[in-house]
Structure formats: structure tokens, C-alpha cells
Amino acid sequence: MKRKQRIRLTALCAVLAALGVVLLSLGSIIESLDLSAAMLASLLITVAVIEGGGYWPWLTYAVVALISLLLLPNKFAAVAFILSGYYPIVKEKLERIRSRTVVWIIKLASFNISLVLLLVIVRFLFTSIDISILPDNNAVLNHILTFALGNVIFLLYDLLLTRVVSLYIIKLRNKIRF
Numbered sequence: 001m002k003r004k005q006r007i008r009l010t011a012l013c014a015v016l017a018a019l020g021v022v023l024l025s026l027g028s029i030i031e032s033l034d035l036s037a038a039m040l041a042s043l044l045i046t047v048a049v050i051e052g053g054g055y056w057p058w059l060t061y062a063v064v065a066l067i068s069l070l071l072l073p074n075k076f077a078a079v080a081f082i083l084s085g086y087y088p089i090v091k092e093k094l095e096r097i098r099s100r101t102v103v104w105i106i107k108l109a110s111f112n113i114s115l116v117l118l119l120v121i122v123r124f125l126f127t128s129i130d131i132s133i134l135p136d137n138n139a140v141l142n143h144i145l146t147f148a149l150g151n152v153i154f155l156l157y158d159l160l161l162t163r164v165v166s167l168y169i170i171k172l173r174n175k176i177r178f
Contacts, residue, residue: 013060019041023040028068034080042086048060064081
């Protein structure tokens with residue numbers, strides 16, 4: 001890779017990381033937007049996947065995760081990003097597998113493992129956050145609804161991510177020219 005290209009990718013990834021931290025900051029300040037901010041910040045990683053590939057998206061992800069953990073007043077958005085922000089990188093690798101069934105099994109397993117980790121972290125570290133869907137204390141039903149709704153949202157996010165990649169490559173990439 002030429003020096004000029006490395007400099008451009010470094011600058012691009014730095015800007016993407018800064019935007020990701022800003023989005024997570026908004027999610028940290030406005031608590032009802034914390035999960036949405038983590039999802040939007042992970043969409044920025046997609047640009048690093050398309051433009052840089054290799055280790056560039058991982059570096060961008062790591063920088064956003066580290067800076068947001070250090071700076072954000074409410075760490076929930078940062079933790080949500082850490083557990084989900086890697087997905088655009090993994091998705092790009094998984095899309096190369098021919099068997100759609102295997103791909104979806106891995107995608108759903110990855111998401112559900114992240115969701116379990118998020119629930120455990122919320123339960124033990126963030127005691128002020130209530131993630132119950134139902135107002136009563138029916139924990140089993142709350143967990144079932146959380147996983148069902150979470151998986152539906154994940155499927156929609158995967159579809160959105162595919163559309164964003166297509167939109168970026170077809171309409172925006174030539175105009176921006178990184």
C-alpha cells in the first residue's frame with residue numbers, strides 16, 4: 001500500500017472514529033437513544049470495511065470503543081457498541097460463505113451471544129438501567145420478549161446494513177472518492 005493511500009485511510013478512519021464517538025456521546029447523554037446510537041456508530045464501521053478492509057475497520061472499531069469507554073459519562077452506549085460494533089466487519093467475512101443457512105446460523109448465534117453478554121453486564125454493572133419490556137416482574141417472559149424482539153431488530157439491522165452498503169457503493173462512493 002502506498003504511503004499516500006495509508007495517510008488517506010488513516011484520516012478517514014480517524015474521522016469515522018470521531019463521528020462514532022460523537023454518536024455514542026449523544027446516546028450517552030440522551031439515554032433513550034443509547035442502543036440506536038450504538039447501531040448508527042457501527043454503520044460507520046461499514047465505510048472502513050469498504051474503503052480500507054483488512055485491519056482498518058478493526059482499528060476504527062477499537063478506537064471508538066476505547067475512547068467512548070474512557071470519555072462517556074454513561075457507559076451503556078459504549079458497552080452496547082463494544083458488543084455490536086464489530087458486526088459490519090464480521091458480516092463482510094460471513095457473506096463470502098456460500099451456504100446461506102450456515103451464514104444465518106452464525107449471524108444469529110453471534111447476535112444472541114452479544115445480547116446475553118449485554119444483559120449480564122446490564123444486570124451486574126448498570127443497576128440503574130431497567131431493560132424490562134413488561135412492567136411486572138415476570139423475568140422469564142421479559143427475557144423471551146427481549147430475545148424475540150432483539151432478533152427481529154437484528155434481522156432488520158442486517159437488512160439495513162446490506163442496503164446501506166449498496167447505497168454507499170452505487171451512489172456515494174464515486175462522489176466522495178476516498
